[in-house]
Amino acid sequence: xxxxxxxxxxxxxxxxxxxxxxxxxxxxxxxxxxxxxxxxxxxxxxxxxxxxxxxxxxxxxxxxxxxxxxxxxxxxxxxxxxxxxxxxxxxxxxxxxxxxxxxxxxxxxxxxxxxxxxxxxxxxxxxxxxxxxxxxxxxxxxxxxxxxxxxxxxxxxxxxxxxxxxxxxxxxxxxxxxxxxxxxxxxxxxxxxxxxxxxxxxxxxxxxxxxxxxxxxxxxxxxxxxxxxxxxxxxxxxxxxxxxxxxxxxxxxxxxxxxxxxxxxxxxxxxxxxxxxxxxxxxxxxxxxxxxxxxxx
Amino acid sequence: xxxxxxxxxxxxxxxxxxxxxxxxxxxxxxxxxxxxxxxxxxxxxxxxxxxxxxxxxxxxxxxxxxxxxxxxxxxxxxxxxxxxxxxxxxxxxxxxxxxxxxxxxxxxxxxxxxxxxxxxxxxxxxxxxxxxxxxxxxxxxxxxxxxxxxxxxxxxxxxxxxxxxxxxxxxxxxxxxxxxxxxxxxxxxxxxxxxxxxxxxxxxxxxxxxxxxxxxxxxxxxxxxxxxxxxxxxxxxxxxxxxxxxxxxxxxxxxxxxxxxxxxxxxxxxxxxxxxxxxxxxxxxxxxxxxxxxxxxxxxxxxxxxxxxxxxxxxxxxxxxxxxxxxxxxxxxxxxxxxxxxxxxxxxxxxxxx
Numbered sequence: 001x002x003x004x005x006x007x008x009x010x011x012x013x014x015x016x017x018x019x020x021x022x023x024x025x026x027x028x029x030x031x032x033x034x035x036x037x038x039x040x041x042x043x044x045x046x047x048x049x050x051x052x053x054x055x056x057x058x059x060x061x062x063x064x065x066x067x068x069x070x071x072x073x074x075x076x077x078x079x080x081x082x083x084x085x086x087x088x089x090x091x092x093x094x095x096x097x098x099x100x101x102x103x104x105x106x107x108x109x110x111x112x113x114x115x116x117x118x119x120x121x122x123x124x125x126x127x128x129x130x131x132x133x134x135x136x137x138x139x140x141x142x143x144x145x146x147x148x149x150x151x152x153x154x155x156x157x158x159x160x161x162x163x164x165x166x167x168x169x170x171x172x173x174x175x176x177x178x179x180x181x182x183x184x185x186x187x188x189x190x191x192x193x194x195x196x197x198x199x200x201x202x203x204x205x206x207x208x209x210x211x212x213x214x215x216x217x218x219x220x221x222x223x224x225x226x227x228x229x230x231x232x233x234x235x236x237x238x239x240x241x242x243x244x245x246x247x248x249x250x251x252x253x254x255x256x257x258x259x260x261x262x263x264x265x266x267x268x269x270x271x272x273x274x275x276x277x278x279x280x281x282x283x284x285x286x287x288x289x290x291x292x293x294x295x296x297x
Numbered sequence: 298x299x300x301x302x303x304x305x306x307x308x309x310x311x312x313x314x315x316x317x318x319x320x321x322x323x324x325x326x327x328x329x330x331x332x333x334x335x336x337x338x339x340x341x342x343x344x345x346x347x348x349x350x351x352x353x354x355x356x357x358x359x360x361x362x363x364x365x366x367x368x369x370x371x372x373x374x375x376x377x378x379x380x381x382x383x384x385x386x387x388x389x390x391x392x393x394x395x396x397x398x399x400x401x402x403x404x405x406x407x408x409x410x411x412x413x414x415x416x417x418x419x420x421x422x423x424x425x426x427x428x429x430x431x432x433x434x435x436x437x438x439x440x441x442x443x444x445x446x447x448x449x450x451x452x453x454x455x456x457x458x459x460x461x462x463x464x465x466x467x468x469x470x471x472x473x474x475x476x477x478x479x480x481x482x483x484x485x486x487x488x489x490x491x492x493x494x495x496x497x498x499x500x501x502x503x504x505x506x507x508x509x510x511x512x513x514x515x516x517x518x519x520x521x522x523x524x525x526x527x528x529x530x531x532x533x534x535x536x537x538x539x540x541x542x543x544x545x546x547x548x549x550x551x552x553x554x555x556x557x558x559x560x561x562x563x564x565x566x567x568x569x570x571x572x573x574x575x576x577x578x579x580x581x582x583x584x585x586x587x588x589x590x591x592x593x594x595x596x597x598x599x600x601x602x603x604x605x606x607x608x609x610x611x612x613x614x615x616x617x618x619x620x621x622x623x624x625x626x627x628x629x630x631x632x633x634x635x636x637x638x639x640x641x642x643x644x645x646x647x648x649x650x651x
Contacts, residue, residue, distance in 0.1 A: 037432070085623065085627070088627045094429060094432075095375055095568075098429065098432050099565075099622055100622070100623055100626045102561055102622070103561075103618075103623040104623060106558070106561065106615055106616070109615075110615035110616040111612070113612055227436065228437075231430070235429070271440060274436075275437075275441065277437045278422065278437050281422050281426055281433075282421075
């Protein structure tokens, strides 16, 4: 047993898992309030990361300005997407909505590859590169920052839903759309805000991952990895998304360890989350924290 | 539209259930279908190899897309892993033929049967889950099968891919496009007739009942688990046969061809064609196969004014697929089949189509 490696991988798993959790949370936010399954979540990360990259490299802005600009752009982008593309599909069958977001994801991914190329482009150095020693483990400062940002986002979400007016409106809409509407909640606004916030927070995650690994179209695969996390936690539970993300992140890294130490299959860790996904769906389709839907005739 | 798109012609009376459930709604439509097939049979005489190649593509893709339409359009389930079944059929046919020496013409349906088995295993979770959860489960199946293709060297040749022998029948090698075209055409006719027949049989009606309201259907005595898994099996059979035809046409199969993008293209075909429409499936397939070709022509024209755009051709093709799906969903959710019905109805009533 190589304990050092295992420890390192578990720490990596927690850090990546936090990011999975954040993205899964964005996914759940949209699903919960608007009943739309967003297969283009990974592309939000991609677009966010590339926008920030373009601001920093092409326009040579300082990081804070480029980052703020990215956030503003993603906010508007999310609202526009909802208003222009998704609104006509309210009330359509689930297959149409799924296919719409899949179609969007193809368009965005191809557009991004066309504009920025297929290859990984490194992010301009924002933080120092030397690894920091934390409890005997070598950790990159970018990782620590990503951890901090993830926690900040999670706490932010908690306060937003608990205390802000918009957050309450979102929870009301998720609970019962018609009742919320009759009590004066503008469901239109809530839908648009959900997409905007989801796009914005995903972009933050995209920028963070871009800083660590460089930006490339592989980022959109991150959005697919979110499904196991969201399903494991239960599709409509924000807490579940975080827990699910953490479990999937750690599991991925531990299976990489098992693979490299004993099995020697190579690349197994990429596929393990999907096996887990199938098993969860077989034994516990509504995940750990999801509400079971009861159907009546 | 005072009269619906399904209005009958004058002089068509249906007096029995048998007449009401014929494969073709009117003798006219039957004659047109036969004429269409006959026209296709003589078409190699005056078509160029390039056009034949496109027709062959429409043929094998159309078979696989029909399978998906039976699953999605008729039984109301979702599969994001159709390309994996298509690929499984392709590999299975090549494998059966080269490992056991079974002639290709038998290997193709056998590959379909093997794919059916795999599809039914994937379909087991479908007995319990539906909608979004099913979409994600089949997405997982897509990735797991893709991973399997890269790993199972004995079956697929690993990352190197495997060779598929050409089909030979009565001593003729079906190596040229013209000969292979007739093979594909025969398969398309048989598979589409089988598909149409399935829908008007007891099993087909059970699938449609499950789609429309699965609880009510279950109460009426339709076995939910059996029919959901059956739908996956049938759909995979079509995918497997389509994939096998693809393999023996190209002569070479590699795992890279069967990515999630192809699965999405299959879904695009049936959405553009029309969910739950047999003829629509073929129209949607033709649309999807022709789209990249049209894009290529279009980019060639634009390149004169905008030099450099041809480097992005691969991306433009991809974007066109996504955009076509999005635009159809927003503006014509019922697909080309619906548009076709409207056009037909318009001309039937012309000039009094108020």
